[in-house]
Amino acid sequence: MKRSLRSWLWEIPIDQEVDEELSLHAELRTRELVARGLDPQTARDQAIRRMGDLARLKRTMADLGRKRDREMRVTRWIEELRDDLRFAFRQLRNSPAFAVVAVLTLALGIGANSAIFALVDATLLRPLPFGQPDRLVALWETSAKSSRGFASPVNMTDWAARGRSFVAIAGFAPGVGGMVMAGADGNAETVSRQWVSANIFDVLGVKPIAGRTFSAEDDVKRANVIVMSEAFWRSRYNADPAVVGRQIRFDGALWTIVGIVPGSFRLLGQTSIWAMRPSLNLPPNMRGAYLWQAVGRMKPGVSLEAAQADVAMVADSLGREFPQTNRGRSVTLEPLHDSMVGTDLRVTSMLFLGVVGFVLLLCCANVANLLLARANVRLRELAIRSALGAGRRRIVRQLITESLVLSLIGGAVGCAVGAAILSIAPSLIPQGLLPATVTLSFNLRIIGFCAVAAVLVGLLFGVMPAWKATDFSSAAVISSDSRTIAAGSGRLRGLLVVGQVATAVLLLFGAGLLLRTLVAVEAFDRGYRAGSVLSMLVDPLGSKYPTPESLQQFFDQVEREIATIPSVAGSAYASDLPLDFFDAAAFSYEIAGDPPEGETQRPTTAYQVVSTTYFSTLDLPIVAGRGFDQHDARDSVPVCIVNEAFARSLHGRSPIGQRLVLRPASSPQGRPVVREIVGVARQIKGRPDETKDFVQVYVPMAQNLSDDIFLVVRPKSGSAEALTPAVRAAISRVDTEQLVSIRDINTLEDIARTATARHRFRAVIVGAFAALALALAMVGVFGILAYSVQQRVRDFGVRRALGATTREVIRLVIANAARTIGAGVVIGLGLSAISGRLIETMLFGVRPLDVATFAFVTMVLGFTAALSVAGPAWRAARIDPATALRKS
């Protein structure tokens, strides 16, 4: 065995080394000189004189020595690492079953974590893909009614011009609409379009990849200009640069394509083109049109608070100047990132991160458990190495190297697992949960995450078993058998399993609550009885049907054509669809004759325009009064139907015959419309998880015509989706010039499913992880029981020999298991009771301390525990006393 001078076994301070070496030299030299005949004193003087400047020599030597030591330490460390790695790989090769199980367990844990990390990274950590994103803020126009309202283009321009905090403020339409594009081949197609103000690209700091973006000149000239997305440019125009400058007919008018912006740029919606809407020199009445989601770029050095104060002051002065529209209105700023990543997504991401973190801990516990079990087997090997002179730290380091090798392999496989999960993730994540600016992709950051996670995990599960494994007296181990020594690590493993069971209980409980929420939101009464209903948005071109009469005629004609389809039971029009983003405060109302209320105190209601056949098509019962009929025409008495929640709000007064004063919430000063209530319709749901019935007013389509409206069609039988081609064909027969945009083709069932999608998503993901956690915990329980039975073979054998029955032996094993599992369950339920409140905002129809869920978790756990106990108990029962005693 090579032993270096600098070996840690025998380290001498460098100064002492130098001193000793030189004094020996002087001594020997003196002796030599004495032997040559000098007297000792002269010899000594001469010997020392030969050394010259002794202090300097010592300094030089010590200096060189220190450098040498430093280098040798590094070299030795690397050599040892190489040895340890070689040894670790040999160890893993020698026990492939252990290696495979451990690596897969870790890969699962790290892979799941990396996928969730991708979500958290995309939503919470990564900055928005715009230039200097920390300078960007969302500006919400606030009123007494709404704290997050859209901004009017005129106000928006004033905030920027009169205030001192913003470089510029731009706006974009919150939704994505469609435009009918006349193709060169004569086929019309609907292209998704988002309205934006001219300066939006400048504010966000987006550079075009071809052409230019909008200019102030476009704005002033009211030019018809669009900017195209890279994806659409590539797919529709094969990335032809000549497209820039070309004019294309959209919705019948000519628009100029001025530029292409890169695919990385997305606003709130995924869209093919951005079309400019003017925001400069607008007529004053536009002050009351709340169109834009406003985004501002703050000047350098301006804080969010300063900008907020500044723009609020501007809003105040606008309120004094234009009391008609602006009184009581102000502005709230919010970092753009926060406004794009909503609370719901933030909370969901954190929930998943917590859950998946627990799963990783469980994986660690299982691998630590395996390592502890192996440590007992390897006790003799370690003791012998220790007896041969390897110190405890050296052995611990070697064992930790083994753990790290395991965890790094696990991390590499986990990376692949994460990539696989992310490749299928887009189909799992419900639409609308992630804002368009957020993309989930496998990238370097995720690989980095896997690497860091692997190292941390390797240390986490490696250090304790390694320390425990080396906590022995080598003499005791080599001379005795290992049974007695194993007892200590058995207790540690027991604790690990208790922790695992507790974690599994916690996750099961969370999953149980989310599952009950899902059941609650899916089992609600939708209100209407029709099963399968097809829906689509019909958007005829304004210039083709300029008058309400022509528009009405078009809609009637379409309805007549659809009626000729044999499999259609009925069709109708509606401005909104059940469960599809109702604005519950679209209008304010007063009851005519009641004492008038202040503008801000008026109650609000949802406002839905429907055709006469709407109630029969959806099979939505009229519970009092009458439905709409053809007599409720454009010039007859304005009428409306209210829902049950509305009727209840009248406290016993009959709603029928009352007259409602209705004003749009967006223009409270506007001229109100008075409508007579003619009927009460059954309550429907606006949102699946609404806690209060929403108040609704139905208005006949003939009396409030808009130029885009949903068409709903109910089949006589079978699936509504199958009707789609026939219905589209019917519309084409009316719209021979193909100037009608048809989009958002859906069924009401799909819409209902989408409405509950995020609940389902949460329940499914947390449920899956909880199941995984349960499986891991049960593997842990099984492992420790099987091991303890094996360790106690002789004990059981003796008991059997002394007359214990099979039943008594089994009871012994089960009692052992029950203690561990019971402790885990109690701790887990305790933790659940404490942490249930953390996810309260995600729950609906179930309380955080839900007894049924507690019972459910305990039952599931009991059942799976029984499964994992059965094997070891069976084995213990079959121990033959004679064989057991002979073996030892």
Next chain:
Amino acid sequence: MTIPPKAPNALLHGTLDALILKTLTRGPCHGYAVARLIEETSGEAVIVEEGSLYPALYRLERRGWVEAVWGTSELGRRAKLYSLTDAGRKQLVTEMAIWRRFATGVSRVLLST
């Protein structure tokens, strides 16, 4: 060759290294023994000064050409014993080749007629 007390040049440095390495081929020995052996072998023509010897030994150790362990000296005291490593043996071959070329060159110049 007596090393001048001052200004040891690079050539002589290199030469001292070669001398030490060569000396250690005889077996492990401590610093004093290295000096004595060089002096004796050279017929006292080369006097190795401590001020050069020990820094040279430490440098050689740092480069991994010699290796030191604690042993016992003839006085029964603890002594650092230097021995040649495999890398040192290779280095010696190189040094000797360099020396041979150098000595031949110098001889040609000085002894030319």
